[in-house]
Amino acid sequence: MSKQFAIIGMGRFGSSVARTLYEMDFEVMGIDENEERINENIQYVTHAVAADTTDERALREIGIRNFDVVVVAIGADIQASILTVLILKEMGVKKIVAKAQNERHGQVLYKVGADRVVFPERDMGVRVAHNLISANVLDFIELAEDYSVAEVVASSNMIGKNLRQLDLRARYEVNVIAIKSGDKFNIAPSPDEVIREGDVLVVIGNNRHLKTFEEQD
Numbered sequence: 001m002s003k004q005f006a007i008i009g010m011g012r013f014g015s016s017v018a019r020t021l022y023e024m025d026f027e028v029m030g031i032d033e034n035e036e037r038i039n040e041n042i043q044y045v046t047h048a049v050a051a052d053t054t055d056e057r058a059l060r061e062i063g064i065r066n067f068d069v070v071v072v073a074i075g076a077d078i079q080a081s082i083l084t085v086l087i088l089k090e091m092g093v094k095k096i097v098a099k100a101q102n103e104r105h106g107q108v109l110y111k112v113g114a115d116r117v118v119f120p121e122r123d124m125g126v127r128v129a130h131n132l133i134s135a136n137v138l139d140f141i142e143l144a145e146d147y148s149v150a151e152v153v154a155s156s157n158m159i160g161k162n163l164r165q166l167d168l169r170a171r172y173e174v175n176v177i178a179i180k181s182g183d184k185f186n187i188a189p190s191p192d193e194v195i196r197e198g199d200v201l202v203v204i205g206n207n208r209h210l211k212t213f214e215e216q217d
């Protein structure tokens with residue numbers, strides 16, 4: 001059977017996670033203490049339940065232990081977010097993913113038992129900042145502390161050249177892992193692949209090297 005997910009907190013983040021999983025045909029339970037939030041999201045989840053997740057009994061009634069992954073997407077109420085993670089951990093939930101408002105909140109979430117902590121606002125800030133450095137940077141995703149993947153529109157001096165001629169690995173120490181060309185998405189492009197106007201290069205590398213590459217024109 002495919003994985004079953006429970007999403008606690010149907011704010012902007014939680015409802016977006018829930019809806020995406022639901023559209024991918026997973027079973028998703030949405031939980032929020034606010035009835036209105038439940039009503040807003042009812043058509044985007046398999047089940048929706050109004051409950052306060054800082055109440056262990058309520059979680060037990062929902063059968064929260066049976067879910068493969070529980071996402072705690074409570075934001076502003078940091079105390080409720082921490083308490084919910086703590087209770088889920090004590091109840092033996094297999095995998096807990098929690099959203100943090102800031103680094104400190106994140107540290108505490110790990111301490112009380114989150115298996116993974118996400119920082120949507122911080123990460124989106126990083127992505128937007130890279131787009132501000134250069135309009136050519138469409139997206140930027142940090143993979144590890146020092147390594148990222150960037151989507152960069154091919155600059156005019158790349159057009160008509162193939163990857164071998166561009167030699168980005170030697171010049172910038174970045175690797176092209178894919179090229180988006182219109183509707184086509186070429187993963188693992190060959191060195192003979194010629195760059196066309198409007199192509200988007202998906203490159204991977206160390207952040208310092210990526211920055212140098214992003215700034216070139």
Ligand code: ATP
Binds near residue numbers: 032074
């Ligand atoms: P987002 O950025 O995702 O919109 P946010 O930072 O605004 O989130 P909140 O609105 O504080 O986050 O929390 C998201 C949802 O979590 C809200 O709909 C809120 O009702 C719900 N929530 C808060 N505390 C609890 C709780 N103890 N039990 C269940 N749901 C809760």
